[in-house]
Amino acid sequence: MGFTIEDQSITEVEVKGFMGDCLRLNMYLRTAGRVLFQINRFRAINANELYGKITSMPWENYLENDGTFSVTSWVRNDTIRDDRFANLRIKDAIADRMVKKTGARPDSGSARDHTVIHVYWVEDKVRLYFDTSGNTISKHGYRKIPFKAPMSESLASSVIMASGWDMKSSFVNPMCGSGTLAIEAALMATKSAPGLLRNNYGFMHLKGYNEGSWKGYKRLAGLQKRETLDFKIIASDLSGEALRAARENARIAGVDHLIEFEKCDFRETPIPKDNGVVMMNPEYGERLGADKDLELLYSQIGDFLKQRCQGYNGYIFTGNLDLAKKIGLKASKRIEFFNARIESRLFEYQLYQGTKRE
Ligand SMILES: C[S@@+](CC[C@H](N)C(=O)[O-])C[C@H]1O[C@@H](n2cnc3c(N)ncnc32)[C@H](O)[C@@H]1O
Helix, strand or coil: CCCCEEEECCCCEEECCCHHHHHHHHHHCCCCCCCEEEEEEEECCCHHHHHHHHHCCCHHHCCCCCCEEEEEEEEECCCCCCHHHHHHHHHHHHHHHHHHHHCCCCEECCCCCCEEEEEEEECCEEEEEEECCCCCCCCCCCCCCCCCCCCCHHHHHHHHHHHCCCCCCEEEECCCCCCHHHHHHHHHHCCCCHHHHCCCCHHHHCCCCCHHHHHHHHHHHHHHCCCCCCCCEEEEECCHHHHHHHHHHHHHHCCHHHEEEEECCHHHCCCCCCCEEEEECCCCCCCCCCCHHHHHHHHHHHHHHHHHCCCCEEEEEECCHHHHHCCCCCCCEEEEEEECCEEEEEEEEECCCCCCCC
């Protein structure tokens, strides 16, 4: 999106920008959880010092005194045993400042559908942010019907991006469940911004929010969107219930006309005669050996990829690295992911016609 990355870690990317940039990031980011806008950084050794520094900030310039706000935090400080205590002191500090300057205090609660203030406090280092997303943007607003163990929407799009799929060739998603991978593929290929499906963000509740500017981004994103694709996206599952969920979710996402749904065993999934990506997210048990059926399933997946998907790149996303060995094909890439706390992998298999040398 044209930003220079100032810093990054396993869970964060830091860029420089204005509030307007946060609107743009919220509109277009597919793989993020939230967009935080830093408003202050300082040092505080205990909760009293934190309270004092927060009350000295001009909250009346940012918040409406008849609005609602919530506080989230990440605290690692020896004087704090319970994060909730830190949150309470932060809320009090903001509310006390508002009362002093405006004569009224905004409501506070735990819902994130209004103004959200995020505090990062590690040792004596404090950083204060507006969480401009509010509720997480890892949800893309279309999955009204989940099915068994759905992938988060942002994880699904991250996995597709990591595969390097060119968005010009077939995308086949056997075992589609609630359809997240196929729907994300269609949204990416049609350049449909995830923000188009959502109407409430944290930034909308800040003083000075420029509605016209958000509408402008929305209009622009709408113009960029394509309605048709000249390749196939196929989603299949054995379960009728899964397919009903997938179809409905795709309809809400506005991409149901771009996905061919098939109710079948994964081995019967139609594979177009060109090339592209076959991506699957099979179930996985806790430990190897716990489930013989799953071991058989993974070896059948290996056979399916080898026999029916020649010319394609095959991808398996799983949280069970031992079961993945049962696929029995040599992976050309293994990309690490965390699915919440579960260490997972995206395995890539290059499915040549014949041997590699041929
Ligand atoms: C872990 S879920 C996939 C979740 C999906 N990625 C999502 O985001 O909703 C695995 C799916 O595989 C399907 N499944 C299991 N065995 C199958 C088989 N032999 N053929 C086709 N689908 C199968 C299940 O019905 C289930 O929907």
